[in-house]
Amino acid sequence: MDLDEPTPCFNPNSTPPAGTKRVVLVVAVALVDADGRVLLAQRPPGKTLAGLWEFPGGKVHADETPEAALVRELKEELDIDTAASCLAPFTFASHTYEDFHLLMPLYVCRVWNGTVRPLEGQKLAWVTPNRMGDYPMPPADVPLVAMLRDLL
Structure with a gap:
C-alpha cells in the first residue's frame, strides 16, 4: 500500500456495490448493577425483532461518537445519565442480517x-x-452473552 496515494473516501450513505450490504453502526451497553446483574430490554411490538431481548443502545448518528450516542440513547430510552468516561469498551458484534450488516460496539x-x-x-x-x-x-447479541458471563 502506497501511503502517498489518496485513500478513497467511504461514504456510509452511499449505495453499496452489488454483492455487498450497507453497514449500520449501532452501540449497546451492558449496564451492571451493584448485585452484578445486567439490564436487558425487550424490543416492543411494531419494531424489527419485536419480543427479543437486547442490551440497551441504538443507532449512532453521523455526527456522533459511539460513546456520545450511548449517553444520548440511555437518557432517551431509560431516563438515566452517564458520562462517556463511565463507559468501558468491552467487545463488539459484527453480524450480517438480510438487508444490512450490523457493527455493534458493546460497552x-x-x-x-x-x-x-x-x-x-x-x-x-x-x-x-x-x-x-x-x-x-x-442473532448479533447472542455471542456477547458468553463473553459477558466470563467477565462478570
Whole structure:
C-alpha cells in the first residue's frame, strides 16, 4: 500500500456495490448493577425483532461518537445519565442480517445517575449473567452473552 496515494473516501450513505450490504453502526451497553446483574430490554411490538431481548443502545448518528450516542440513547430510552468516561469498551458484534450488516460496539457501565425506567414501552429485566442465555435475543447479541458471563 502506497501511503502517498489518496485513500478513497467511504461514504456510509452511499449505495453499496452489488454483492455487498450497507453497514449500520449501532452501540449497546451492558449496564451492571451493584448485585452484578445486567439490564436487558425487550424490543416492543411494531419494531424489527419485536419480543427479543437486547442490551440497551441504538443507532449512532453521523455526527456522533459511539460513546456520545450511548449517553444520548440511555437518557432517551431509560431516563438515566452517564458520562462517556463511565463507559468501558468491552467487545463488539459484527453480524450480517438480510438487508444490512450490523457493527455493534458493546460497552460495560457500572455508574449512572437516576433510576432506570422504560420510556419507549419496552419491558426491562435485571438478569444474572448465568441466566442471560434464557432470554431470546437477536442473532448479533447472542455471542456477547458468553463473553459477558466470563467477565462478570
